[in-house]
Amino acid sequence: xxxxxxxxxxxxxxxxxxxxxPIAGVEVRYPRSIRRSPGGVAAIRDALVGDSFxxxxxxxxxxxLPLTHKAxxxxxxxxxxxxQVLMQPRDAQDxxxxxxxxxxxxxxxxxxxxxQRTFGGLxxxxxxxxxxxxxxxxxRDPLDPLFDxxxxxxxxxxxxxxxxxxxxxxxxxxxxxxxxxxxxxxRAKLHGRRPTGRLRQPRVRELLSHxxxxxxxxxxxxxxxxxxxxxxxxxxxxxxxxxxxxYGREGEPCHRCxxxxxxxxxxxxxxxxxxxxxxxxx
DNA sequence: CGCGCCTCCTGTGTGC
DNA sequence: TGCACACAGGAGGCGC
Numbered sequence: 001x002x003x004x005x006x007x008x009x010x011x012x013x014x015x016x017x018x019x020x021x022p023i024a025g026v027e028v029r030y031p032r033s034i035r036r037s038p039g040g041v042a043a044i045r046d047a048l049v050g051d052s053f054x055x056x057x058x059x060x061x062x063x064x065l066p067l068t069h070k071a072x073x074x075x076x077x078x079x080x081x082x083x084q085v086l087m088q089p090r091d092a093q094d095x096x097x098x099x100x101x102x103x104x105x106x107x108x109x110x111x112x113x114x115x116q117r118t119f120g121g122l123x124x125x126x127x128x129x130x131x132x133x134x135x136x137x138x139x140r141d142p143l144d145p146l147f148d149x150x151x152x153x154x155x156x157x158x159x160x161x162x163x164x165x166x167x168x169x170x171x172x173x174x175x176x177x178x179x180x181x182x183x184x185x186x187r188a189k190l191h192g193r194r195p196t197g198r199l200r201q202p203r204v205r206e207l208l209s210h211x212x213x214x215x216x217x218x219x220x221x222x223x224x225x226x227x228x229x230x231x232x233x234x235x236x237x238x239x240x241x242x243x244x245x246x247y248g249r250e251g252e253p254c255h256r257c258x259x260x261x262x263x264x265x266x267x268x269x270x271x272x273x274x275x276x277x278x279x280x281x282x
Numbered sequence: 283c284g285c286g287c288c289t290c291c292t293g294t295g296t297g298c
Numbered sequence: 299t300g301c302a303c304a305c306a307g308g309a310g311g312c313g314c
């Protein structure tokens with residue numbers, strides 16, 4: 001489940017291997033994967049073929065690849081639940097869930113978008129002040145140099161809801177998904193259902209620091225290599241088993257106090273917490 | 283207006 | 299053995 005660290009690894013891979021190369025062709029194997037792209041595959045082809053990706057940018061879980069010559073256009077990439085971007089030799093066998101293929105004129109490895117559950121996709125978008133118009137509502141993420149922790153903490157406290165909901169609200173702070181939300185809450189010793197308005201500003205700042213730290217640590221471990229299978233949908237990536245303190249640890253001892261970790265339904269998904277370190281709010 | 287639930291999607295695991 | 303169903307969850311959309 002790609003959250004910020006996984007997406008950043010993909011960004012670096014694209015930046016390293018796919019930018020500056022003349023694009024020769026686009027093949028869409030599964031139209032649903034470009035459903036958000038105005039004009040469909042024809043418009044993508046018109047824009048991309050003959051141009052090149054200038055760089056790979058990211059905000060939260062969104063990637064975008066601005067074009068070199070059409071400077072106001074970018075290809076936006078969202079991995080959704082199960083998306084992968086792979087650089088593969090042209091003659092490598094198609095992946096089972098290969099959705100889109102982008103070939104380069106220099107003929108050295110093509111870029112493939114592979115996505116089992118098809119929540120992700122690729123689409124063309126216009127840039128406004130360097131940002132795709134469709135992600136203007138996405139807030140800066142905690143690893144962004146311009147991330148304003150004070151302002152974000154204030155925005156969080158203004159919300160009339162529970163703390164985990166806000167951590168997952170990409171318009172308040174981006175890049176955090178279910179896994180890193182649980183990890184940050186565990187580090188901060190906070191229950192996800194704590195009402196935001198009842199948390200003091202320094203507590204919220206602390207929580208945001210933990211979110212940044214845990215994502216930074218995951219990024220440091222880097223997942224596996226970019227050119228083979230990066231994150232498989234079964235969660236078998238490099239760092240998963242090693243460094244998680246909360247997510248997926250139902251029944252296992254809390255790494256801090258030893259109490260058996262609990263799993264609870266929350267927002268139609270699972271939340272994991274320590275019943276002793278993160279007690280239920282009254 | 284803002285909060286929160288529903289839905290989309292498919293492979294895997296589990297229980298009967 | 300095979301079927302049915304729960305589960306994984308990012309995020310847009312919509313109802314209240």
